[in-house]
Amino acid sequence: MKFNIEKPNTELKESLRHKIDFKTKPIGSLGILEDLAIQIGCIQNSLSPELKNPTIMVFAADHGIALDGVSPYPQEVTWQMVANFLNGGAAINVFSRQNGIDIKIIDAGVNHDFDKNSGVINAKIDYGTKSYLSQAAMSQDQFEHALKQGADLIEKIHHNGCNIIGFGEMGIGNTSSAAILLHYFTNLDLRECVGRGTGWNDEGLKKKFEILSKAISNYKTENTVENILTHFGGFEIVMIVGAMLKAAELKMIILVDGFIISSALLAASKINSTVLDYCIYTHKSNESGHKHMLECLNARAILDLEMRLGEGTGVAVAYPLIESAVNFLNQMASFEDAGVSNSDKVTAS
Numbered sequence: 473m474k475f476n477i478e479k480p481n482t483e484l485k486e487s488l489r490h491k492i493d494f495k496t497k498p499i500g501s502l503g504i505l506e507d508l509a510i511q512i513g514c515i516q517n518s519l520s521p522e523l524k525n526p527t528i529m530v531f532a533a534d535h536g537i538a539l540d541g542v543s544p545y546p547q548e549v550t551w552q553m554v555a556n557f558l559n560g561g562a563a564i565n566v567f568s569r570q571n572g573i574d575i576k577i578i579d580a581g582v583n584h585d586f587d588k589n590s591g592v593i594n595a596k597i598d599y600g601t602k603s604y605l606s607q608a609a610m611s612q613d614q615f616e617h618a619l620k621q622g623a624d625l626i627e628k629i630h631h632n633g634c635n636i637i638g639f640g641e642m643g644i645g646n647t648s649s650a651a652i653l654l655h656y657f658t659n660l661d662l663r664e665c666v667g668r669g670t671g672w673n674d675e676g677l678k679k680k681f682e683i684l685s686k687a688i689s690n691y692k693t694e695n696t697v698e699n700i701l702t703h704f705g706g707f708e709i710v711m712i713v714g715a716m717l718k719a720a721e722l723k724m725i726i727l728v729d730g731f732i733i734s735s736a737l738l739a740a741s742k743i744n745s746t747v748l749d750y751c752i753y754t755h756k757s758n759e760s761g762h763k764h765m766l767e768c769l770n771a772r773a774i775l776d777l778e779m780r781l782g783e784g785t786g787v788a789v790a791y792p793l794i795e796s797a798v799n800f801l802n803q804m805a806s807f808e809d810a811g812v813s814n815s816d817k818v819t820a821s
């Protein structure tokens with residue numbers, strides 16, 4: 473699949489900076505909110521950007537490697553949590569409701585059949601991936617199909633008027649895929665990439681590391697992005713890669729959640745690095761590899777609440793801050809409007 477991503481209009485930066493600097497506040501005093509306002513203005517090519525129909529897509533899938541013991545939780549938690557999302561009882565439901573965000577739950581490849589009327593979006597590639605201990609997690613066809621499904625789903629949501637999209641995921645075992653992607657895409661030692669996931673103790677972490685070391689030592693294929701994703705990816709991760717690339721093509725603002733979502737972005741950036749210009753990093757996850765991931769992405773996260781849940785919860789919690797950035801740009805008075813005296817002792821940044 474080809475993605476044609478244009479760079480945001482950075483020529484607008486100066487005008488946005490000018491507009492911000494004449495608001496009734498000391499220069500630079502809204503800190504990172506100012507950077508967010510400028511980024512969003514450039515993405516939308518507007519001095520008065522708008523956030524429309526904010527949506528979080530939660531992609532769920534199962535991982536064959538979970539059956540080899542990489543997670544402290546059993547595989548069926550994936551479908552059980554999807555049912556919880558559909559019933560409105562999970563953390564992502566609570567935070568999204570609170571902050572006026574729509575959520576869509578996508579079955580990218582869960583090892584379960586959901587009821588037709590459950591409200592899940594059926595994009596199932598298969599009933600979970602194969603264990604990548606000794607074979608590829610998915611076929612090349614499945615990889616292509618997942619990438620396209622992700623892109624198609626974004627097109628629909630964009631068509632319905634959404635211009636800001638957050639990504640979340642659910643999949644027992646998916647911190648293992650994310651750790652391996654981090655390892656291959658950054659050359660970071662595997663030990664730095666593997667973390668406790670849903671909460672392994674020291675012994676569990678050691679076992680997870682040993683299993684993943686074995687998996688990478690059995691991998692003999694050429695290290696292309698497509699091959700690595702096909703071999704170690706989850707269906708939800710590949711679908712998110714396709715969705716992110718399409719979202720950037722459509723000039724949507726992309727809200728990045730924790731470790732797994734960032735691993736999908738890392739992969740997407742290896743396919744087309746311009747995708748990064750559309751991303752806002754909502755939080756730094758407590759999964760140990762996430763700090764390395766953010767560093768490699770040259771990213772600064774808005775929040776560090778020591779969260780490590782996934783589901784898109786970092787996005788949902790940070791969303792009001794992104795709204796604040798857009799609202800101050802659009803609604804704050806300038807010195808002239810408000811009749812407030814400006815200083816001649818500071819220089820505009």
Ligand SMILES: O=C(O)c1ccc[n+]([C@@H]2O[C@H](COP(=O)([O-])O)[C@@H](O)[C@H]2O)c1
Nearest residue numbers: 543643645646647669670730731757782
């Ligand atoms: O988003 C994160 O940073 C994050 C960090 C640790 C765990 N998770 C969630 O926990 C699940 C994967 O953990 P594990 O231990 O089964 O690999 C998956 O459903 C993720 O949503 C998510």
Ligand SMILES: Cc1cc2nc[nH]c2cc1C
Nearest residue numbers: 545549553670781782783
């Ligand atoms: C209960 C539970 C909820 C989750 N949400 C995202 N990943 C999860 C993993 C578990 C185990």
